[in-house]
Amino acid sequence: MAQLLDGKAHAQRILDEVRTQVAGRASAGARPPCLAVVLVGEDPASQVYVRGKVKACAETGIRSLEFRPPAELPQAELEALIDRLNADPEVDGILVQLPLPGHQDAKRALHRIAPGKDVDGFHPVNQGLLLEGLPGLRPCTPSACMRMLAAHGVALKGLHAVVLGRSEIVGKPMALMLLEQHATVTIAHSRTRDLPGLCRQADLLVAAVGRPGLVEGSWIKPGAVVVDVGINRIEDPDLGQRIFRAEPRKLATLRDKGAVLCGDVRFGEAMEVASAVTPVPGGVGPLTIAGLMANTLQASLPG
Ligand code: NAD
Secondary structure: OOEOOOHHHHHHHHHHHHHHHHHHHHHHHOOOOOOOOEOOOOOHHHHHHHHHHHHHHHHHHEEEEOOOOOOOOOHHHHHHHHHHHHHHOOOOOOEOOOOOOEEEEEEHHHHHHHHHHHHOOOOOHHHHHHOOOOOOOOOOHHHHHHHHHHHHHOOOOOEEEEEEOOOOOOOOHHHHHHHHHHOEEEEOOOOOHHHHHHOOOOOEEEEEEEEEOOHHHOOOOOOOEEEOOOEEEOOOOOHHHHHOOOOOHHHHHHHOOOOOEOOOEEEHHHHHOOOEEOOOOHHHHHHHHHHHHHHHHHOOOOO
């Protein structure tokens, strides 16, 4: 049976550390760090994520400002809001919650954020610094995965890491961070041939795809470490029957509540083959929010 990589516990340690540093700076007379969160429209999942982020701010002593313009907000007005926040000396970090409504150009909006306030680490300047291995604000989710691996003493040097997914938010920065730690990295995606065969070569498998239960137990090399970034809400009982064969509890939740959260990896099957696995929920997700708090603190520091 694999070891469970408990994201919640690590997240709590990071939040405690941020809280201590924020309090220390406050007692030296510094104002608290400030995160501005922009949520355009009323996407229910985004509302849940934003609530989690605002709550983490409150827990760590970070001040949060919420901007919730309606979904119809014109692109120019969104950019004007970002410009105002860029210019506001009281604001240290700016987060534009994704996805944006269809008429808005997310890349243009994200590129508008001043790199020093880009606490999500999505601006090309920060992505470029990561590419060069230089310090900067790094994307929270892959940073969270790296923290989790370090906390569990996974020696990355020389191991073969397969990253499923090539998004700018998770897959690509994850691959760069693993490379920086001397792993041999393969990035796989929707056009990759023989995905199961490739995954079976992985000492470390990171799944960031958004396809519930894509990775079966038979895709995992015995003893591999599996990090599941995917967060999927499923309602389909037939899909549940297929992917939760080794997880009667999830199946029961799906039956009783009509929906359940799961990752890209068939968790129950992975636990039988791997040496360590992150759960969904309770794995990478809480660590991502903790990483956002750490980035906001970093953005507030002088220099
Ligand atoms: P995305 O849609 O931008 O990218 C998905 C990637 O998966 C693409 O590169 C695509 O090529 C690849 N892909 C799609 N279908 C595939 C298939 N059948 N086989 C192999 N590759 C395939 O998604 P994203 O923003 O990178 O997010 C991925 C998942 O991670 C989603 O479930 C998202 O909700 C979750 N996520 C979780 C956190 C967290 O905090 N835990 C943060 C960000 C994203």
